[in-house]
Amino acid sequence: xxxxxxxxxxxxxxxxxxxxxxxxxxxxxxxxxxxxxxxxxxxxxxxxxxxxxxxxxxxxxxxxxxxxxxxxxxxxxxxxxxxxxxxxxxxxxxxxxxxxxxxxxxxxxxxxxxxxxxxxxxxxxxxxxxxxxxxxxxxxxxxxxxxxxxxxxx
Amino acid sequence: xxxxxxxxxxxxxxxxxxxxxxxxxxxxxxxxxxxxxxxxxxxxxxxxxxxxxxxxxxxxxxxxxxxxxxxxxxxxxxxxxxxxxxxxxxxxxxxxxxxxxxxxxxxxxxxxxxxxxxxxxxxxxxxxxxxxxxxxxxxxxxxxxxxxxxxxxxxxxxxxxxxxxxxxxxxxxxxxxxxxxxxxxxxxxxxxxxxxxxxxxxxxxxxxxxxxxxxxxxxxxxxxxxxxxxx
Numbered sequence: 001x002x003x004x005x006x007x008x009x010x011x012x013x014x015x016x017x018x019x020x021x022x023x024x025x026x027x028x029x030x031x032x033x034x035x036x037x038x039x040x041x042x043x044x045x046x047x048x049x050x051x052x053x054x055x056x057x058x059x060x061x062x063x064x065x066x067x068x069x070x071x072x073x074x075x076x077x078x079x080x081x082x083x084x085x086x087x088x089x090x091x092x093x094x095x096x097x098x099x100x101x102x103x104x105x106x107x108x109x110x111x112x113x114x115x116x117x118x119x120x121x122x123x124x125x126x127x128x129x130x131x132x133x134x135x136x137x138x139x140x141x142x143x144x145x146x147x148x149x150x151x152x153x154x
Numbered sequence: 155x156x157x158x159x160x161x162x163x164x165x166x167x168x169x170x171x172x173x174x175x176x177x178x179x180x181x182x183x184x185x186x187x188x189x190x191x192x193x194x195x196x197x198x199x200x201x202x203x204x205x206x207x208x209x210x211x212x213x214x215x216x217x218x219x220x221x222x223x224x225x226x227x228x229x230x231x232x233x234x235x236x237x238x239x240x241x242x243x244x245x246x247x248x249x250x251x252x253x254x255x256x257x258x259x260x261x262x263x264x265x266x267x268x269x270x271x272x273x274x275x276x277x278x279x280x281x282x283x284x285x286x287x288x289x290x291x292x293x294x295x296x297x298x299x300x301x302x303x304x305x306x307x308x309x310x311x312x313x314x315x316x317x318x319x320x321x322x323x324x325x326x327x328x329x330x331x332x333x334x335x336x337x338x339x340x341x342x343x344x345x346x347x348x349x350x351x352x353x354x355x356x357x358x359x360x361x362x363x364x365x366x367x368x369x370x371x372x373x374x375x376x377x378x379x380x381x382x383x384x385x
Contacts (some may be wrong), residue, residue, distance in 0.1 A: 048194065051201035093163040094202045095209035 005059035005125040007033045009118070010049070012042045014072040015108045016064030020118075022111030030118035033125075034062075041065070042103075044074025047087040050101060054091070059123035060100045064114070067105045077105070097128055155184035155276075156249040157238045157283045158191060158269040163202060166245060169266045170203055177241035178203075178268070179234075179256065180220030181248035188283050190269045191247025193220040199247070217241065224252030228352070230259055238263055274305075291361030291368065297354065299340035302355070306333035312354040 011017040017038045023030060039045065042065030054059045063084050065077035081103050088098035102121060106114050160166075170176045178196045196218045203216045219237045221229045224246060224344025237246055238260050246253050247268040257265040273285040288305040295302045304310045308318075308326040314334030318325030322335040341347045361368075 046194070048197045048201055051205065055201050055204050088166060090163075090198060090202055091205070094206035096205055 003126075003129070005033050005122065005124060005129055006035065006057060006145060007031075007060040007125055008053045008058045009063065010039050010042065010045050010061070010063045011036050011042050011078070012065045012072075013038055015070070016068040016104070016106040016114060018108035019064075019106045019114040020112050022109070023115040026111045028112050028115035030115040031122040033122050034106050034118045038076045041071065041073045041076035042133075043071070043073055043078035045083060047083055047090060050084070050087040051090060052133050054100070060102075060121060060131055062102050062104060062118070062121050064104045064106045064117070070107065083095050100125060100128060115131075155185055155274070156251070157188045157273050157275040157285075158249050158271045159188075160187050160190050160195060160199070160247070160269050161267070163199075163276060166199065166266075166268060167203065167206055167215060169243070170216065171207065171210075171214055173214060173242040173264070175215045175217070175241045175243075176203075177237055177244045178218045179217060179224070179238070179244050179246040179248070180218070181246070182220055182222040183225075185247060185249055185252075185269060187277065188275075189281075191249075196220055196247055224248035225260070227255075230256075235260075264279050274297050275294040287357075289362075290357070290359070291356075291359060294357070296348075298337045299344055299346065301333055301337045301340060303333050303337065306331075306336070310357075312357055 009020075011020060017036065020030075030113055042063055045063050047106075047133055050063070063080055065080050066072070068077065071077045073108050084101060084103040091101060092098045104117050104121075106117060178199055180186070180193050180196035181191050182193070185195075189195065200216050200218045206212075207214060207216075217237065217240075219234060221231070221234055223229045225248070238256075241263070243264040244256060244260070244268065245266045245268045246256050248256070249269065250267065250271040253265060253267045257263075274287040274289060275283045275285045278284045285305055287302060288310070290304050294304070303312060303314060307314055308324055308330070309316060313336065314337070315332055316334075319332040319335055322332055322339075324330040324332045338347065338350070341350060
Protein backbone atom coordinates (compact mmCIF):
# COMPACT_ATOMS: atom_id res chain seq x y z
CA UNK A 1 0.00 0.00 0.00
CA UNK A 2 1.12 3.51 -0.71
CA UNK A 3 2.23 5.73 2.18
CA UNK A 4 0.05 8.68 1.37
CA UNK A 5 -3.57 7.59 1.30
CA UNK A 6 -6.24 9.11 -0.87
CA UNK A 7 -9.27 10.07 1.15
CA UNK A 8 -12.54 11.18 -0.36
CA UNK A 9 -14.64 13.46 1.83
CA UNK A 10 -18.25 13.84 0.76
CA UNK A 11 -19.12 17.15 2.43
CA UNK A 12 -22.53 18.73 2.75
CA UNK A 13 -22.68 22.17 1.18
CA UNK A 14 -24.49 23.61 4.21
CA UNK A 15 -22.16 22.45 6.97
CA UNK A 16 -18.99 20.40 6.50
CA UNK A 17 -18.03 22.05 3.22
CA UNK A 18 -18.43 25.48 4.83
CA UNK A 19 -16.50 24.19 7.86
CA UNK A 20 -13.67 23.10 5.56
CA UNK A 21 -13.70 26.56 4.04
CA UNK A 22 -13.67 28.11 7.49
CA UNK A 23 -10.75 25.90 8.51
CA UNK A 24 -8.82 27.43 5.64
CA UNK A 25 -9.86 30.96 6.57
CA UNK A 26 -8.76 30.29 10.15
CA UNK A 27 -5.42 28.94 8.90
CA UNK A 28 -6.19 25.54 10.42
CA UNK A 29 -4.31 22.96 8.45
CA UNK A 30 -5.70 19.59 7.54
CA UNK A 31 -4.00 16.81 5.55
CA UNK A 32 -3.68 17.20 1.81
CA UNK A 33 -4.84 13.60 1.50
CA UNK A 34 -8.41 14.80 1.85
CA UNK A 35 -10.19 15.31 -1.48
CA UNK A 36 -13.43 17.12 -0.86
CA UNK A 37 -16.50 16.41 -2.97
CA UNK A 38 -19.19 19.00 -2.32
CA UNK A 39 -22.68 17.58 -2.25
CA UNK A 40 -25.99 19.42 -1.71
CA UNK A 41 -26.78 17.29 1.37
CA UNK A 42 -25.39 14.05 2.82
CA UNK A 43 -28.82 12.63 1.96
CA UNK A 44 -27.46 12.56 -1.59
CA UNK A 45 -24.92 9.93 -0.60
CA UNK A 46 -25.92 6.46 -1.69
CA UNK A 47 -24.20 3.23 -0.77
CA UNK A 48 -22.78 2.88 -4.24
CA UNK A 49 -21.30 6.40 -4.24
CA UNK A 50 -19.18 5.27 -1.34
CA UNK A 51 -18.33 1.85 -2.81
CA UNK A 52 -17.50 3.44 -6.14
CA UNK A 53 -14.97 5.73 -4.44
CA UNK A 54 -13.18 2.64 -3.12
CA UNK A 55 -13.37 0.95 -6.53
CA UNK A 56 -11.76 4.05 -8.07
CA UNK A 57 -8.87 3.80 -5.63
CA UNK A 58 -9.79 5.67 -2.47
CA UNK A 59 -8.17 4.35 0.72
CA UNK A 60 -10.77 5.95 2.93
CA UNK A 61 -14.08 7.73 2.61
CA UNK A 62 -15.54 10.18 5.07
CA UNK A 63 -19.04 11.52 4.83
CA UNK A 64 -19.50 14.76 6.73
CA UNK A 65 -22.91 16.24 7.35
CA UNK A 66 -24.90 18.44 9.66
CA UNK A 67 -25.59 17.74 13.28
CA UNK A 68 -28.82 15.86 13.98
CA UNK A 69 -31.68 18.35 13.84
CA UNK A 70 -29.77 20.84 11.70
CA UNK A 71 -30.19 19.35 8.24
CA UNK A 72 -31.20 21.95 5.66
CA UNK A 73 -33.38 19.24 4.13
CA UNK A 74 -34.65 18.05 7.52
CA UNK A 75 -33.76 14.34 7.32
CA UNK A 76 -30.86 14.04 4.87
CA UNK A 77 -28.15 13.52 7.48
CA UNK A 78 -30.27 10.95 9.35
CA UNK A 79 -30.68 8.97 6.14
CA UNK A 80 -26.98 9.30 5.37
CA UNK A 81 -26.00 7.85 8.77
CA UNK A 82 -28.12 4.77 7.99
CA UNK A 83 -26.74 4.42 4.49
CA UNK A 84 -23.17 4.71 5.72
CA UNK A 85 -23.90 1.97 8.27
CA UNK A 86 -25.24 -0.18 5.42
CA UNK A 87 -22.27 0.65 3.20
CA UNK A 88 -19.95 -0.47 6.03
CA UNK A 89 -21.63 -3.87 5.98
CA UNK A 90 -21.33 -4.06 2.20
CA UNK A 91 -17.64 -3.21 2.47
CA UNK A 92 -17.09 -5.82 5.16
CA UNK A 93 -18.63 -8.47 2.90
CA UNK A 94 -15.99 -7.71 0.29
CA UNK A 95 -13.11 -7.92 2.74
CA UNK A 96 -12.48 -4.16 2.91
CA UNK A 97 -12.14 -2.95 6.51
CA UNK A 98 -15.32 -0.97 7.29
CA UNK A 99 -13.25 1.39 9.45
CA UNK A 100 -12.14 2.91 6.16
CA UNK A 101 -15.53 4.57 6.00
CA UNK A 102 -16.97 6.95 8.59
CA UNK A 103 -19.72 9.48 9.05
CA UNK A 104 -19.00 12.71 10.94
CA UNK A 105 -21.25 15.50 12.09
CA UNK A 106 -19.56 18.86 11.51
CA UNK A 107 -21.48 22.13 11.72
CA UNK A 108 -20.68 25.06 9.44
CA UNK A 109 -19.09 26.97 12.33
CA UNK A 110 -16.77 24.11 13.30
CA UNK A 111 -13.76 24.78 11.08
CA UNK A 112 -11.28 23.55 13.70
CA UNK A 113 -13.32 20.36 14.20
CA UNK A 114 -13.21 19.68 10.47
CA UNK A 115 -9.44 20.04 10.55
CA UNK A 116 -8.95 17.74 13.56
CA UNK A 117 -11.48 15.19 12.28
CA UNK A 118 -9.76 15.09 8.90
CA UNK A 119 -6.37 14.66 10.57
CA UNK A 120 -7.63 11.87 12.83
CA UNK A 121 -9.33 10.04 9.99
CA UNK A 122 -6.24 10.37 7.80
CA UNK A 123 -4.15 8.94 10.63
CA UNK A 124 -6.58 6.04 10.94
CA UNK A 125 -6.33 5.25 7.25
CA UNK A 126 -2.52 5.47 7.36
CA UNK A 127 -2.53 2.93 10.20
CA UNK A 128 -4.83 0.65 8.23
CA UNK A 129 -2.65 0.97 5.14
CA UNK A 130 0.32 0.02 7.27
CA UNK A 131 -1.52 -3.13 8.30
CA UNK A 132 -2.52 -1.88 11.72
CA UNK A 133 -5.90 -1.79 13.38
CA UNK A 134 -7.83 1.46 13.45
CA UNK A 135 -8.04 3.02 16.88
CA UNK A 136 -11.44 3.92 18.30
CA UNK A 137 -12.56 7.27 17.04
CA UNK A 138 -14.67 9.20 19.50
CA UNK A 139 -15.69 11.89 17.04
CA UNK A 140 -17.50 9.53 14.70
CA UNK A 141 -21.27 9.47 14.60
CA UNK A 142 -22.97 6.55 16.25
CA UNK A 143 -24.08 4.28 13.47
CA UNK A 144 -27.04 2.07 14.27
CA UNK A 145 -27.10 -1.60 13.37
CA UNK A 146 -29.21 -1.82 10.25
CA UNK A 147 -30.55 -4.52 8.05
CA UNK A 148 -30.36 -4.12 4.31
CA UNK A 149 -33.93 -2.98 4.06
CA UNK A 150 -33.77 -0.71 7.07
CA UNK A 151 -31.30 1.50 5.29
CA UNK A 152 -34.05 2.79 3.07
CA UNK A 153 -36.54 3.38 5.87
CA UNK A 154 -37.22 6.87 7.13
CA UNK B 155 -45.45 -7.09 -6.92
CA UNK B 156 -42.97 -9.89 -6.52
CA UNK B 157 -40.73 -9.24 -3.53
CA UNK B 158 -37.21 -10.59 -3.36
CA UNK B 159 -34.01 -10.10 -1.42
CA UNK B 160 -30.46 -10.37 -2.62
CA UNK B 161 -28.56 -13.56 -2.05
CA UNK B 162 -25.58 -13.53 0.29
CA UNK B 163 -22.55 -11.86 -1.19
CA UNK B 164 -20.25 -14.84 -0.65
CA UNK B 165 -22.62 -17.08 -2.63
CA UNK B 166 -22.66 -14.62 -5.51
CA UNK B 167 -18.91 -14.12 -5.37
CA UNK B 168 -18.35 -17.89 -5.53
CA UNK B 169 -20.50 -18.06 -8.68
CA UNK B 170 -18.96 -15.01 -10.34
CA UNK B 171 -15.36 -16.00 -9.65
CA UNK B 172 -15.78 -19.27 -11.58
CA UNK B 173 -15.92 -17.29 -14.83
CA UNK B 174 -13.76 -14.79 -16.68
CA UNK B 175 -16.52 -12.41 -17.76
CA UNK B 176 -19.71 -11.99 -15.80
CA UNK B 177 -22.74 -9.89 -16.66
CA UNK B 178 -24.94 -8.61 -13.84
CA UNK B 179 -28.41 -8.29 -15.31
CA UNK B 180 -30.91 -6.15 -13.40
CA UNK B 181 -34.67 -5.99 -13.79
CA UNK B 182 -36.50 -2.68 -13.78
CA UNK B 183 -39.85 -3.82 -12.45
CA UNK B 184 -40.76 -5.55 -9.15
CA UNK B 185 -37.22 -6.11 -7.85
CA UNK B 186 -36.39 -2.47 -8.51
CA UNK B 187 -39.29 -1.36 -6.32
CA UNK B 188 -38.34 -3.73 -3.51
CA UNK B 189 -34.70 -2.65 -3.81
CA UNK B 190 -33.35 -6.12 -4.50
CA UNK B 191 -32.34 -6.27 -8.15
CA UNK B 192 -32.74 -2.96 -9.96
CA UNK B 193 -30.08 -0.73 -11.46
CA UNK B 194 -28.94 0.53 -8.05
CA UNK B 195 -28.52 -2.95 -6.64
CA UNK B 196 -26.72 -4.08 -9.79
CA UNK B 197 -24.27 -1.18 -9.36
CA UNK B 198 -23.73 -2.04 -5.70
CA UNK B 199 -23.03 -5.70 -6.50
CA UNK B 200 -20.73 -4.61 -9.34
CA UNK B 201 -18.69 -2.46 -6.95
CA UNK B 202 -18.65 -5.19 -4.31
CA UNK B 203 -17.43 -7.85 -6.75
CA UNK B 204 -14.70 -5.51 -8.03
CA UNK B 205 -13.54 -4.68 -4.50
CA UNK B 206 -13.65 -8.30 -3.36
CA UNK B 207 -11.79 -9.61 -6.40
CA UNK B 208 -9.08 -7.03 -5.77
CA UNK B 209 -8.87 -8.03 -2.09
CA UNK B 210 -8.85 -11.76 -2.86
CA UNK B 211 -6.57 -11.57 -5.87
CA UNK B 212 -9.05 -13.09 -8.32
CA UNK B 213 -9.19 -11.93 -11.89
CA UNK B 214 -12.55 -11.68 -13.59
CA UNK B 215 -14.39 -8.97 -15.44
CA UNK B 216 -17.79 -7.69 -14.38
CA UNK B 217 -20.19 -5.74 -16.59
CA UNK B 218 -23.68 -4.50 -15.84
CA UNK B 219 -26.95 -4.03 -17.65
CA UNK B 220 -30.54 -3.49 -16.54
CA UNK B 221 -33.64 -3.98 -18.65
CA UNK B 222 -37.24 -2.95 -18.01
CA UNK B 223 -38.51 -6.48 -17.40
CA UNK B 224 -36.95 -9.90 -17.58
CA UNK B 225 -40.27 -11.75 -17.83
CA UNK B 226 -41.15 -10.31 -21.24
CA UNK B 227 -39.53 -11.26 -24.49
CA UNK B 228 -39.62 -7.78 -25.98
CA UNK B 229 -37.22 -6.27 -23.44
CA UNK B 230 -34.41 -8.65 -24.32
CA UNK B 231 -33.34 -6.36 -27.12
CA UNK B 232 -30.28 -6.47 -29.36
CA UNK B 233 -28.07 -4.61 -26.90
CA UNK B 234 -29.02 -7.02 -24.12
CA UNK B 235 -28.41 -10.06 -26.33
CA UNK B 236 -25.03 -8.66 -27.35
CA UNK B 237 -23.99 -8.11 -23.73
CA UNK B 238 -25.17 -11.57 -22.72
CA UNK B 239 -23.31 -13.11 -25.65
CA UNK B 240 -20.12 -11.30 -24.63
CA UNK B 241 -20.23 -12.69 -21.10
CA UNK B 242 -19.31 -16.20 -19.95
CA UNK B 243 -22.08 -16.20 -17.37
CA UNK B 244 -25.00 -14.06 -16.26
CA UNK B 245 -26.04 -13.32 -12.71
CA UNK B 246 -29.55 -12.02 -12.99
CA UNK B 247 -31.04 -10.02 -10.16
CA UNK B 248 -34.57 -10.60 -11.42
CA UNK B 249 -37.09 -12.78 -9.60
CA UNK B 250 -37.25 -16.52 -10.25
CA UNK B 251 -39.42 -15.86 -13.29
CA UNK B 252 -36.81 -13.60 -14.86
CA UNK B 253 -33.99 -16.05 -14.13
CA UNK B 254 -35.87 -18.85 -15.87
CA UNK B 255 -36.97 -16.70 -18.77
CA UNK B 256 -33.42 -15.49 -19.32
CA UNK B 257 -32.16 -19.10 -19.19
CA UNK B 258 -34.80 -20.16 -21.72
CA UNK B 259 -33.89 -17.35 -24.07
CA UNK B 260 -30.15 -17.97 -23.87
CA UNK B 261 -29.88 -21.74 -23.40
CA UNK B 262 -26.18 -21.76 -24.19
CA UNK B 263 -25.41 -19.36 -21.35
CA UNK B 264 -24.88 -20.18 -17.68
CA UNK B 265 -27.47 -18.10 -15.80
CA UNK B 266 -27.35 -17.72 -12.01
CA UNK B 267 -30.01 -16.34 -9.67
CA UNK B 268 -28.82 -13.29 -7.77
CA UNK B 269 -31.85 -12.89 -5.53
CA UNK B 270 -34.16 -15.10 -3.52
CA UNK B 271 -37.76 -14.59 -4.60
CA UNK B 272 -39.79 -14.49 -1.41
CA UNK B 273 -43.43 -13.48 -1.90
CA UNK B 274 -46.10 -11.36 -3.61
CA UNK B 275 -46.39 -8.32 -1.43
CA UNK B 276 -46.91 -4.64 -0.92
CA UNK B 277 -44.67 -1.78 0.20
CA UNK B 278 -46.24 -1.22 3.61
CA UNK B 279 -43.89 1.65 4.37
CA UNK B 280 -40.56 2.80 2.97
CA UNK B 281 -38.13 -0.07 3.44
CA UNK B 282 -40.76 -2.55 4.61
CA UNK B 283 -42.55 -5.13 2.45
CA UNK B 284 -45.17 -7.61 3.56
CA UNK B 285 -46.82 -10.62 1.96
CA UNK B 286 -50.36 -10.04 0.77
CA UNK B 287 -51.12 -12.73 -1.83
CA UNK B 288 -50.37 -16.44 -2.18
CA UNK B 289 -51.41 -16.75 -5.84
CA UNK B 290 -53.91 -19.49 -4.97
CA UNK B 291 -55.78 -19.13 -8.26
CA UNK B 292 -59.18 -18.32 -6.81
CA UNK B 293 -59.43 -14.96 -5.06
CA UNK B 294 -61.63 -14.97 -1.96
CA UNK B 295 -60.40 -11.70 -0.47
CA UNK B 296 -63.78 -10.00 -0.88
CA UNK B 297 -65.40 -12.52 1.47
CA UNK B 298 -63.05 -11.39 4.21
CA UNK B 299 -63.24 -7.61 4.03
CA UNK B 300 -60.18 -7.32 1.80
CA UNK B 301 -57.82 -9.30 4.04
CA UNK B 302 -56.58 -12.59 2.62
CA UNK B 303 -56.62 -15.45 5.12
CA UNK B 304 -54.71 -17.68 2.67
CA UNK B 305 -51.68 -15.41 2.50
CA UNK B 306 -51.85 -13.68 5.86
CA UNK B 307 -52.99 -16.37 8.30
CA UNK B 308 -50.11 -18.67 9.22
CA UNK B 309 -52.47 -21.64 8.92
CA UNK B 310 -54.45 -20.25 5.95
CA UNK B 311 -57.60 -20.83 8.01
CA UNK B 312 -60.95 -20.30 6.30
CA UNK B 313 -62.75 -20.06 9.65
CA UNK B 314 -60.60 -18.27 12.20
CA UNK B 315 -59.17 -17.07 14.43
CA UNK B 316 -57.50 -20.03 16.08
CA UNK B 317 -56.48 -20.32 19.71
CA UNK B 318 -53.07 -18.89 18.91
CA UNK B 319 -54.42 -15.41 18.35
CA UNK B 320 -53.53 -13.13 21.23
CA UNK B 321 -54.14 -9.38 21.45
CA UNK B 322 -54.38 -9.20 17.69
CA UNK B 323 -51.05 -10.94 17.14
CA UNK B 324 -50.22 -14.39 15.78
CA UNK B 325 -48.59 -17.02 17.98
CA UNK B 326 -46.09 -17.74 15.21
CA UNK B 327 -44.48 -14.34 15.65
CA UNK B 328 -45.42 -11.54 18.04
CA UNK B 329 -44.64 -8.98 15.34
CA UNK B 330 -47.16 -10.52 12.95
CA UNK B 331 -50.77 -9.38 12.98
CA UNK B 332 -53.35 -12.14 13.30
CA UNK B 333 -55.09 -12.01 9.92
CA UNK B 334 -58.33 -13.15 11.50
CA UNK B 335 -58.21 -10.43 14.17
CA UNK B 336 -57.83 -7.95 11.30
CA UNK B 337 -60.72 -9.56 9.41
CA UNK B 338 -63.04 -9.41 12.43
CA UNK B 339 -62.08 -5.79 13.17
CA UNK B 340 -62.60 -4.70 9.60
CA UNK B 341 -65.91 -6.55 9.21
CA UNK B 342 -67.15 -4.93 12.43
CA UNK B 343 -66.26 -1.53 10.99
CA UNK B 344 -68.04 -2.36 7.75
CA UNK B 345 -71.07 -3.72 9.64
CA UNK B 346 -70.74 -7.07 7.90
CA UNK B 347 -69.60 -9.22 10.84
CA UNK B 348 -72.80 -11.27 10.54
CA UNK B 349 -71.44 -12.80 7.35
CA UNK B 350 -68.83 -14.61 9.41
CA UNK B 351 -71.50 -16.59 11.21
CA UNK B 352 -71.71 -18.79 8.13
CA UNK B 353 -69.09 -21.50 7.95
CA UNK B 354 -66.79 -21.10 4.96
CA UNK B 355 -66.41 -24.42 3.20
CA UNK B 356 -62.95 -25.85 2.58
CA UNK B 357 -61.22 -24.01 -0.19
CA UNK B 358 -60.89 -25.63 -3.59
CA UNK B 359 -57.14 -25.94 -3.95
CA UNK B 360 -57.29 -27.39 -7.44
CA UNK B 361 -56.70 -23.87 -8.78
CA UNK B 362 -53.51 -23.61 -6.75
CA UNK B 363 -50.24 -25.47 -7.07
CA UNK B 364 -51.53 -29.04 -6.84
CA UNK B 365 -51.76 -29.48 -10.60
CA UNK B 366 -48.23 -28.38 -11.34
CA UNK B 367 -47.35 -25.19 -13.23
CA UNK B 368 -50.40 -23.22 -14.32
CA UNK B 369 -51.16 -21.56 -17.65
CA UNK B 370 -53.49 -18.80 -18.72
CA UNK B 371 -54.42 -18.64 -22.39
CA UNK B 372 -56.05 -15.64 -24.11
CA UNK B 373 -56.84 -17.00 -27.54
CA UNK B 374 -57.84 -13.54 -28.79
CA UNK B 375 -54.37 -12.21 -27.99
CA UNK B 376 -52.32 -15.06 -29.39
CA UNK B 377 -50.52 -14.64 -32.64
CA UNK B 378 -51.14 -16.86 -35.61
CA UNK B 379 -48.39 -19.37 -36.29
CA UNK B 380 -47.21 -17.41 -39.32
CA UNK B 381 -46.78 -14.11 -37.48
CA UNK B 382 -44.93 -15.43 -34.41
CA UNK B 383 -41.48 -13.98 -33.88
CA UNK B 384 -38.67 -16.38 -34.55
CA UNK B 385 -36.47 -17.41 -31.62
